[in-house]
Amino acid sequence: MDKISKFLLPIMAKKGLGGVAVSSEICFFASEYGKGSFEAVSFSRGVLKLNCQDSIDAGEVQMMSEEIIAFVNKKIGKDIVTRIRIVNTQ
Numbered sequence: 001m002d003k004i005s006k007f008l009l010p011i012m013a014k015k016g017l018g019g020v021a022v023s024s025e026i027c028f029f030a031s032e033y034g035k036g037s038f039e040a041v042s043f044s045r046g047v048l049k050l051n052c053q054d055s056i057d058a059g060e061v062q063m064m065s066e067e068i069i070a071f072v073n074k075k076i077g078k079d080i081v082t083r084i085r086i087v088n089t090q
Helices: 004-014 018-034 055-063 065-076
Strands: 038-044 047-052 083-087
Touching (some): 055 065, 055 083
Antiparallel strands (some): 038 047
16 A cells, blocks of 8 residues: 555645655654654754753753654655754743
């Protein structure tokens, strides 16, 4: 069975929304990896912004940043995410 993204991404790209679709997919996979320790806020120009609730979570995410990047890039199938930026939106 094929993923919906396989069909939707080409259609969205024709409408000029390809970048938005990829960004939202990257944020989804990052949040899936985080399982509550962080939330993906945005993705732009290779930088994935993650929101952490406190400094302890931020430290853990910083140490796991290479693993997070590898996980997301593997799910997407391309080396798109190059670095992670941790933000606190509260």
